[in-house]
Amino acid sequence: MTNAPDDSTRDDFKDYYEGVKGRPPRPTLVQAADAFAAPGFAVDLGCGDGRDTVELLRRGWRVLAIDSSEEGVARLRRRDGMLENTALKARVARIEDADWPEADLINASFVLPLLDAEAFGRTWTRIGLRLRPGGRFAGQLYGPKDGWADRPGMTTHDRAAVERLASGFIVERLDEVETDEPTARGKPKHWHVFHLVLRKR
Numbered sequence: 050m051t052n053a054p055d056d057s058t059r060d061d062f063k064d065y066y067e068g069v070k071g072r073p074p075r076p077t078l079v080q081a082a083d084a085f086a087a088p089g090f091a092v093d094l095g096c097g098d099g100r101d102t103v104e105l106l107r108r109g110w111r112v113l114a115i116d117s118s119e120e121g122v123a124r125l126r127r128r129d130g131m132l133e134n135t136a137l138k139a140r141v142a143r144i145e146d147a148d149w150p151e152a153d154l155i156n157a158s159f160v161l162p163l164l165d166a167e168a169f170g171r172t173w174t175r176i177g178l179r180l181r182p183g184g185r186f187a188g189q190l191y192g193p194k195d196g197w198a199d200r201p202g203m204t205t206h207d208r209a210a211v212e213r214l215a216s217g218f219i220v221e222r223l224d225e226v227e228t229d230e231p232t233a234r235g236k237p238k239h240w241h242v243f244h245l246v247l248r249k250r
């Protein structure tokens with residue numbers, strides 16, 4: 050694969066992790082976690098260096114964190130207290146090829162748009178199957194006006210498609226946001242993002 054300096058589809062996320070170092074958990078993850086009366090078992094797909102995983106662990110959740118980047122998973126494991134934390138399991142794998150046990154919460158922050166359409170479909174189906182009744186999905190999809198929409202291997206959804214994906218769930222958050230903000234790697238970008246929190250019936 051040839052990689053532009055700001056190519057979100059590339060496997061090397063090292064400079065992304067540097068760019069997001071110390072950032073707080075995603076608001077979608079916080080909203081979903083807040084909605085549970087008690088912590089349970091969560092899967093963090095595309096966990097990166099663990100900004101959402103560590104928040105879940107802090108709240109008493111057990112977490113299976115999965116990312117295709119060895120660097121991301123190594124950075125998660127190097128975070129304070131992680132090596133001895135028995136509530137964390139971390140795995141290097143592509144989420145479209147991975148499977149995981151039934152979960153109360155499946156989080157996928159800014160990763161699902163990085164899958165091609167076939168891999169996305171497979172993964173979305175598995176998310177629905179692996180959520181327990183009453184469980185929640187939190188994460189993002191990209192809209193067609195996103196600056197990366199034309200990049201090979203990426204998948205976008207217009208609002209109607211997002212609503213179709215969400216239709217089997219109770220929708221707790223479906224925010225469509227367009228902004229012009231630099232990426233974690235410091236490049237200008239137009240963002241067209243759907244922020245989702247969905248509850249399985």
Ligand SMILES: C[S@@+](CC[C@H](N)C(=O)[O-])C[C@H]1O[C@@H](n2cnc3c(N)ncnc32)[C@H](O)[C@@H]1O
Pocket residue numbers: 060062065069075094095096097098099100115116117118121142143144145157158159160163164
């Ligand atoms: C934009 S980062 C988001 C990281 C983290 N969830 C966050 O919100 O900061 C995307 C992450 O997804 C991972 N990733 C990309 N494609 C993946 C795939 N097919 N399977 C698993 N992880 C993937 C990358 O390694 C990277 O850590």
